[in-house]
Amino acid sequence: MDNGKQIPGACIFVAFLTVAASTGIGLVLGGLTPLLYFMSFGVEFTSKVGWQSGIVLGCLVGLAYVAILGMSARRGKRGAGLVGFGIAAGIAAGVAAAIGVHVPVMIAAGVGGPTPLAIGVLFGIGGGAILGAISSGLMACCFKGGECNCIRAAGCEQGIGCDSHETQS
DSSP, X not given: OOTTOSOOHHHHHHHHHHHXXXXXXXXXXXXXXXXXXXXXXXXXXXXXXXXXXXXXXXXXHHHHHHHHHHHHHHTTOOHHHHHHHXXXXXXXXXXXXXXXXXXXXXXXXXXXXXXXXXXXXXXXHHHHHHHHHHHHHHHHHHTGGGSOOTTGGGTOSSOTTOOTTTSOO
């Protein structure tokens, strides 16, 4: 390996799963906004802007997140340092996505004030922290020692995406 500069195949798999999960979280949480706005503010609206913006922003923020996390890992962040960074970056990504989803939803629903945005940001913090912890933990496992150890650590002979020369003996 080139001092961790080469990206292990398992990390590419983790990055793909992270973007897919971020997009899915955007779909689910964005899709729930009409129900939550009705329950919280008594506002009925049928706009699809919640789930549509959730999908788009979930995917874009997920792509940006894995790019930043991957660059950080390639520059030498490992273990707990990478996980801590990943959680913080996940929270920031979740907050950004929540704001990006709730502003158009607030406009479509005709709801103003800081309350809906604050509630959305809390969901963004929680979702970002959870997804950030999981994805950065898996990424840290993949980059451990500059080798592809992620799935091997779970007891398999070879990790996903690892050639026989990349695994530890």
